[in-house]
Amino acid sequence: MPKTLAELRTGIDQVDRELLVLLNRRAALANEVGEIKRAEGSPVFRPEREAQVINGLQAANPGPLKPDNIAHVWREIMSACRALEAPQRVAYLGPAGTFSEAAALQFFGSSIEHVPCVSIDEVFRATAAGTAEYGVVPVENSTEGVIARSLDLFLGSPLHIVGETSLLVRHNLLRQQNTLEGIEAVLAHPQALAQCHGWLNNHLPEVERRAVSSNAEGARLAASNPKWAAIASERAGAEFGLHIAAHAIQDDAFNRTRFAVVCLPQTLAAPEASGKDCVSLIVSVPNRPGAVHDILVPLKLHGVSMTRFESRPARSGQWEYYFYIDLQGHPSQPHVAAALKDLQALCAFYKVLGTYPLGE
Ligand SMILES: O=C(O)C(=O)C[C@]1(C(=O)O)C=C[C@@H](O)C=C1
Known part of the structure; x- marks a missing residue:
């Protein structure tokens, strides 16, 4: 029965x-x-x-x-x-409703103290100053590539990476009305404008695109003017009482952003090996033929896979670059330690940004 x-x-x-x-x-x-x-x-x-x-x-x-x-x-x-x-204070690019906030909640769970910041610079500053124990910063988007500001800030920062998390980023067009009629400006973070470039060209080709400090800030502003629309998350729409005039307008349906979790080394030392780890480094090599090739040799020799290789200008005016490298493994593994030692010997500049478990 x-x-x-x-x-x-x-x-x-x-x-x-x-x-x-x-x-x-x-x-x-x-x-x-x-x-x-x-x-x-x-x-x-x-x-x-x-x-x-x-x-x-x-x-x-x-x-x-x-x-x-x-x-x-x-x-x-x-x-x-x-x-x-002890409640953990976590800094991220605010205000409430940003994807950075969603990434912080995905990584730490919802029982945290929120420290929303006005810029990525401020997230680094607040975390380095101890206003927050941890910071969550975007590092890479699957459509648009690296988040240059975050990478540049890592260079001179005392913070290290202790974790990562990646988020499916679905953008919506939000405004006071649920139509596309009468929109004079679309407000969003430059990254979001770029990730929705194709949709905006097709549906709102004549409309001004205005860059603002975050998508949630765009949503806040759109709530004050019926002629403005914002590109942001559903959560930001709910936060500011806006309608969704168009759903999922990002050009790539699988658009993802990867975030790094950072802190001072005295807050948390590098996590021990979890079995699925990553080492992030910044290096520069002397400006001579074959130098970039040379830094890859120790990795091949010791069988370490490289999952990321990005360059950023060194701003010396000499066409010099910093290379941002992610390697698979943990320095407690002998082959990884040997590769890092050989690599360091070749580099004019060498900084370990962090060793941490690979995120979801
Ligand atoms: O094992 C610990 O160190 C705990 O503090 C317990 C616990 C848990 O709830 O399982 C909580 C916080 C830590 O980040 C890890 C695990």
């Missing part, structure tokens, strides 16, 4: 009561961990431990919940437990 809806709901209520007891038992244990960490003066946030917890549970998961569900649920549980130990 199949159970009735009421019976099934009674069953769910009972399980929820059990979960409530268990979750609070877990939180009390985390509280005790927090006391030990306070006494030791050691960091609250341990990304490698959180990765271990999630990987372990995914491996043991009998279903029907999917591995992704397990990751989401436990990221939130650990976020709440972490906040009981």
Whole structure:
């Protein structure tokens, strides 16, 4: 005899009561961990431990919940437990509703203290000054390429990368009305304008495109003028009471942005090896023939794969460049350590930006 809806709901209520007891038992244990960490003066946030917890549970998961569900649920549980130990302040390019905020929430879970900043420069400054323990900055977009400002700021910053996360970026045209009629200007961050270039050319070819400091700032401004539209997330639209005049207007349906999680080395040292790690470096080589080729040789020799190679001008006026390199692996692995040692010996400038677990 199949159970009735009421019976099934009674069953769910009972399980929820059990979960409530268990979750609070877990939180009390985390509280005790927090006391030990306070006494030791050691960091609250341990990304490698959180990765271990999630990987372990995914491996043991009998279903029907999917591995992704397990990751989401436990990221939130650990976020709440972490906040009981000590709330973590996280800086990102604000205001509320930006993709940077969504990336911060995806990485840390929702139990954080928000430190929205007016620019990427300000995220670096706030994190280096200790206003926030962690910063989340965009580094690369799958349509538009590198976020040059972030890469340039890494060069002189004391912050290092301790994690990464990547976000599917879906842009919407937001305004007070839900039509495309009577729009005089589209306001957005230059990156978003570029990611929607084709759609804007097709649908609003004559309309002015105005660059503003963030997409959410564009949404805030669009809420004050019926002739303006913004390009931003649904969340930003809800935040400022705007309609979605057009959904998913980015030129690439799979448009993603990768974000780096940064902090001072004294806040959190480089995470231990998780099994799926990445080393990010900035190097420069003497300006002579074959120098760029030479830096790739140690990687080939020691069997280390390079997943990223970007260049940025050194601003010396001499056509010199800094190279931003991502390698797969962890310096605790002998072949990675050997490749890094040989590479360093060839470089005029060598800076390890961070060693961290590969993100989702
Ligand atoms: O194991 C720890 O160090 C904890 O503080 C517990 C816990 C968790 O909730 O599982 C919480 C925060 C850390 O980032 C890692 C894990």
